[in-house]
Amino acid sequence: MKIRLLFALVGWGLVASLAAQDTPSRLSAPTLVFCSPEIQYRHPQNGLEIRIRPFQHTFNTLAYSWSGRQDLMIGWNSPSGKWKIFSYTQLDNQEQVWTGLRIDRSFKFGESPWSALLQYRAFAPLSAEVSPYQFSYGQVMRNCGRLQLGGFYFAKDWWNPALTRKDYFFAGPVLKVKWNPHCYTLTGYGPDLTRHYRGLVMLRLAYLL
Secondary structure, eight states: OHHHHHHHHHHHHHHHHHHTOOOHHHHTSOEEEEEEEEEEEEOTTTOEEEEEEEEEEEEETTTTEEEEEEEEEEEEEOTTSSEEEEEEEEEETTSOEEEEEEEEEEEEOTTSSEEEEEEEEEEEESSTTOOOEEEEEEEEEEEETTEEEEEEEEEEEESSGGGSOOOEEEEEEEEEEEEETTEEEEEEEEEBTTSSSSEEEEEEEEEEO
């Protein structure tokens, strides 16, 4: 079953890549690489949750340039574990600051090994000449023991794109590996359905205190 699922996901990734096949405009578009560690703390009783990303590097493969950012999230985890709400602050290496709200909704499907996650974030800038934006992320995963296999989407919408960068909508396969009760990695790749970028490589290492 696990082998069949793996082949199905690989096939889906190939189909998604073909659906967003390269055109002359896409060949001149960059691939983005997101790489970030995340440190998490969850209070066992009152639902307090803190997440810190000491740095998040975004590498542009066409311009061979990178940008860096630090994230701080302080929030509350509902007793059911289905809802999380965070106050979210971002500071990048150009001294641009955003603050906003992050809402997570988790889904379990009875005794099924399948689960889903939806996130929505909205940010207002604290710096001049920077656009506010909204962001959403979603994933559907199948639990295979230490491995979770599935698909994700990753979307950003600038409310005033003229001030900043282009929107994007990445979608593709994702793999989560739980190395131990405190550590997991999340790896994914997806083409950009808006065709502003060629694709996204996502690399994340999370550690739970």
